[in-house]
Amino acid sequence: MLEIKNITKVFPGVKALDNVSLTFKRGEIHALMGENGAGKSTLMKIITGIYQAELGEILLDGKVLKNKSFQDAVNHSINMVSQEIQVIPQATIAENIVLDRIGQFKKKGIVDWKAVNEVAAKYLKMVGLDISPTEKIGDLTAAQKQLIQIAKTLSSNASYILMDEPTSSLTKFEADNLIKIVKQLKEQNVCVIFVSHKIEEVIELCDKVSVLRDGKYVGTKDCKELSRNDIVKMMIGRDEADKYLGRLNIEDKIVLEVKGLSKYGQFNNINFNLKKGEILGFYGLVGSGRTELAKLLMGVDSFDEGKVFIHGKEAKITSISDSLYRYGLGYITENRKEEGLILDDSVLNNFSISIWHKLRNKFGKINLKEENTIATSMIDKMKVKTPTPKTSVGSLSGGNQQKVSIGKWLTAGCDILIIDEPTVGVDVGAKEYIHELIWKLAKEEGKSIILISSDMPELITLSRRILVFKEFKITGEVVGLNEKKYGYQEVSDRIGAYM
């Protein structure tokens, strides 16, 4: 029995886990669910010793477990399949599989490669991979690498196996095979802790489901007594959003039109348009081409064929400063920490970075007073909770950081905004505020917005038209949302049909 007791974990500006208690038993498949940023990954990293909790303890069969590193966890028969692919591409498959305990294969001080390869072959077969264990891992597909990570974890003979969205990069066939393996593990009295966003998968596979919301434990229920909607309710704290925000005043004027856009090896003949005052949703899985298309439009990357028209005129965009300053096109990144903000710099500077050149006098001196006035008014407008404008953005909470990240493009005066996953890693309160903000931008200020999101309720509530992306193609379009012709379930089914 693995007991989590009163675990609290704090990151700068955010409480990732708040007094979480949970119990996992041998021989059960236990799902761990929650929205992005609910604290699932943090909890898994604490169980496996990658993070240390500030408060609370973990008990293994009644004894206090002090994992200071991942190796400690492995020694206590706890192992994990991580969501990201973490393999050493230059090493062989067998080497990757036994990497963490290659010392066990010593024979007179040197590695017994025959034994290593035999063990590796056995587990490769188990996960349904027909490849030689001596092959280098580098050239394999993402799905094959993921299966090798699973083989690696299985080969450790752990009693507790944590799987962080193991099926997200697998095809249907491979995922089915994995589910078979998980069921076998259960028969061998192993506890599988299964993190997944796919509710149907969880209901079908798991015995129990525990839900986290905003770093807090919501509850544990038997899967048999749960419906899809019950889980969603636990996860988001209310019924699945069937909220109708009203109508947007979408004008007939087309502000952005993409015609026959192609980038060799990625996109082939993409066509769509965006009308003034419209919120156009881009739905699709991560890697389906939504963000890549946005970056092509912004000039981060160049495309090979096709034309982009902004306000009816052909736009020649070769760099971000073109899209920003010549065409008023702003991109709010999904990685606000890596690409959006200068975390160590002040809120003030992060707001004004895009307009420094407009604040110059004829001698090139920036008017600090004007800069301060603009930034302060943005702080008020966006309701950024910050002690002073000089406070570093990095010390604010995720939601407030996101407000700065969006506000930056409003100071720049962009009238077409591409907003990429705006609510990843922000708490519920801030999420609602950001939704309200995006809505107001379109409704009251007549901004035209492309909203990229994997959060279906968010996308359906805000968008007035949705394009579905799959493998760098637009596979379908859902219209009629402004008139609310369909309910939430109907829209999500129609999106699902295009996937």
Place this chain on the structure above:
Amino acid sequence: MLIKEREEQQVKEKNTIKSLFARSEITVILATTTLFIIFSLFSDSFLSGYNLFNISRTAAIYIFIALGQAMVVIVGGMNLSLGQIGGLTVVISGYCMHVMGLPPLVAIVAGLIVGCLSGFINGFVMTKLKLNSFVVTLATSFIFTGLINGISKGYPYTEIPKSFTFLGREGFLGIPLLLWFALITLIIVGYIFKYTVTGRRVLATGGNIEAAKMSGINTNNTVVLANIASGFFAAVAGLLWISRTGSAQPSTGGDWMVISFAVAVIGGTALKGGVINVIGILFSSFLIVMVKNGLVMVDANIYFEQAYLGAILLLAVSLDSINNIMKAYKARKDLKLAQQKVTQSI
């Protein structure tokens, strides 16, 4: 509720303390003053007018050396060829005056061009070939060393006109001209990074290069520019060194690596980029000169000098990490306290 209140209170407390220590030059000013007092007490000759004049002259040149390093550190890079650029400048200028008999002004212009060009080469290779600053400047440092040795054959150029050495040897109001020059330069540099778009964009590049790119900043340009500025300041430091010593020594720049990092980093230039502090650099240059000078005065073994400098540099770069470790420890303690209070109140 209790935790929340406490958190809010902590935020408030933190901000008053933070605003005091955010002026990071406070630490270096205190350290410099302390050291000044200690050396004054332990050595009779330290406070002499001659010695102070000398310290100020060296510190002024260290300021330029440190600025050379700071220019690239603020974009998140480094310049290992800084000393060699300085050396090459010295040799070229010396060659112009001694061998070719050209007037000092031409020699100065030639030296500055060499410095800027070397910096440009560093920056151009980094951005065009997407190589990091470590390998590029490590390689070019050898190229420049080779050029220095090849051109000079190891011999110094000694025929330097009086008009050239004037700046390095004279003073105004009892303060060396070199220091006046350094002070004016620091003010200009400070102004550029606070008030001009270019300066701000260079800092933004160092703060987060991806975010800067996504904000429409051409980060390749800012990186090249920073490297040119680095070469420029190395050249200025080299020229001032000639003017101070009265001869163009090919060995100039050999000890600049540790000096440049020590002065810049102790002065509050963040190694990860994005931050420069000109007041800090001013004081830390005196700190380093005093350590070197004071050690001689108190009869410390001079052969160990590099070890002292290295230890000071290590301490300076460790301060941030030590601070973070302490913070994490304190946060954990506070949380525990808060939790205990909650349990007690229940």
